[in-house]
Amino acid sequence: MYGADAEQAFLPLWRRHIGFAVDYTVGVATKVAKQEQAVGDLIAYTQDFGAFLQSADPNLPKAVVADLVKHHVVGLKDVIDAQASRDHARAYAAQRTATAHMTVIADPLASAIAQQFPARFGRNPQADAARLRTTLNVVHREHAYLAAAATGAALGGRDAEFEAAAGALDANSVEIAKAVGSVYGADAEHAFLPLWRRHIGFFVDYTVGVATADRAKQDKAVSELMAYTQDFGAFLQLASPRLPKQVVAELVKHHVVTLKTVVDAQAAKEPAKAFSGVRTAAAHMQMIADPLAETIVKQFPDRFMAELK
Numbered sequence: 542m543y544g545a546d547a548e549q550a551f552l553p554l555w556r557r558h559i560g561f562a563v564d565y566t567v568g569v570a571t572k573v574a575k576q577e578q579a580v581g582d583l584i585a586y587t588q589d590f591g592a593f594l595q596s597a598d599p600n601l602p603k604a605v606v607a608d609l610v611k612h613h614v615v616g617l618k619d620v621i622d623a624q625a626s627r628d629h630a631r632a633y634a635a636q637r638t639a640t641a642h643m644t645v646i647a648d649p650l651a652s653a654i655a656q657q658f659p660a661r662f663g664r665n666p667q668a669d670a671a672r673l674r675t676t677l678n679v680v681h682r683e684h685a686y687l688a689a690a691a692t693g694a695a696l697g698g699r700d701a702e703f704e705a706a707a708g709a710l711d712a713n714s715v716e717i718a719k720a721v722g723s724v725y726g727a728d729a730e731h732a733f734l735p736l737w738r739r740h741i742g743f744f745v746d747y748t749v750g751v752a753t754a755d756r757a758k759q760d761k762a763v764s765e766l767m768a769y770t771q772d773f774g775a776f777l778q779l780a781s782p783r784l785p786k787q788v789v790a791e792l793v794k795h796h797v798v799t800l801k802t803v804v805d806a807q808a809a810k811e812p813a814k815a816f817s818g819v820r821t822a823a824a825h826m827q828m829i830a831d832p833l834a835e836t837i838v839k840q841f842p843d844r845f846m847a848e849l850k
Contacts, residue, residue: 542654543597554593558586558610562617569625583614600653609646616642629705633690637709640683644675670845673724674834680717681826687713688741688800689819692748693807714738724837725780736776740769740793744800751808766797783836792829799825 561582568575591607616639623632648667655662665671691706714737722730743765750758774790799822806815838845 542658547597551593554590558583558590558614561586562614562621565618566621569621580618583618584611587611587614594650598653598657600656601650605649609649612642613639613646627701629702630708633687633705633709637683637712640686641679644679648675668845670834670838673720673837673845674831676720677830677834678827680713680720681830682823683713684710684717685796685800685823685826686819688744689803689807689815689822692744692804693815695745695748696752696804696807710741711738714741721780724841729780733776736773740766740773740797743769744804747801748804751804763801766801767794770794770797777833781836781840783840784833788832789829792832795825796822796829 561579564582565576565579567573568579587607587610588603590610591601591603591605594601594606595603616635619635620632620639623629623635651666655664655666687706687710691703691710694700694703694706714734717737718730718734721733743762747759747762747766750756750760750762770790770793771786773793774784774786774788777784777789778786799818803815803818803822806812806818
């Protein structure tokens with residue numbers, strides 16, 4: 542948006558707050574009086590970040606941006622505190638809250654950029670069609686991260702954490718189903734949820750097979766996941782004829798493959814590969830969310846297209 546100079550200035554500024562979060566985490570872990578300093582640094586950082594964005598875009602007031610980032614800081618602090626107290630359920634609930642809050646930063650940023658560059662972004666980023674696309678992307682990306690967290694905990698033998706991660710993953714599944722229901726109605730929502738949960742169950746089977754070195758169980762789970770892609774494709778095509786079954790099945794197949802890569806890396810104790818893999822898996826979810834959103838907009842023009850004209 543703002544050129545190479547802005548990119549180069551932004552990166553060290555953004556990394557600073559990550560460093561302060563690390564400082565806070567170290568203080569919590571070591572019981573050293575480092576936490577208050579880190580919190581003070583993070584709060585001061587919100588002003589610096591607000592000033593930076595206001596200098597790039599006058600439509601983003603420094604105080605408003607600073608307050609939004611402050612909520613991000615507080616939300617992430619809640620996650621760390623829950624992790625430190627081994628309260629896994631609270632940690633994953635707080636993580637979902639912190640993730641959802643990031644749209645509170647991203648949405649006004651997108652709106653301000655669109656206002657600043659009307660020739661490039663002529664449409665309203667807060668329109669229902671844009672919000673639908675954002676919602677589908679956020680919940681599908683979160684699915685990948687939570688699924689990886691659950692499989693990682695399971696493979697690591699951290700049963701309490703696995704249960705908490707699985708609970709958060711199911712809450713995410715319910716949210717995805719509600720997004721589907723908001724478009725296609727309650728019957729579609731109720732049919733979608735057990736269908737979506739099925740592929741999570743197959744991934745649990747695959748993870749158990751990997752953990753126990755049961756090759757037959759792994760192969761069976763992979764076979765069931767491949768078959769599932771066809772069922773999922775058929776479901777979406779039934780709801781929206783503009784989404785061909787085979788196209789959807791292929792997209793879901795990539796989701797299966799990318800998440801399987803994460804599980805394999807976790808089992809092999811290759812954390813760098815696992816975290817790289819989960820970022821790839823999360824990014825791939827856009828390939829499902831975007832065409833789904835675009836198809837829905839075309840399927841219901843009276844609801845979505847009028848405001849885009």
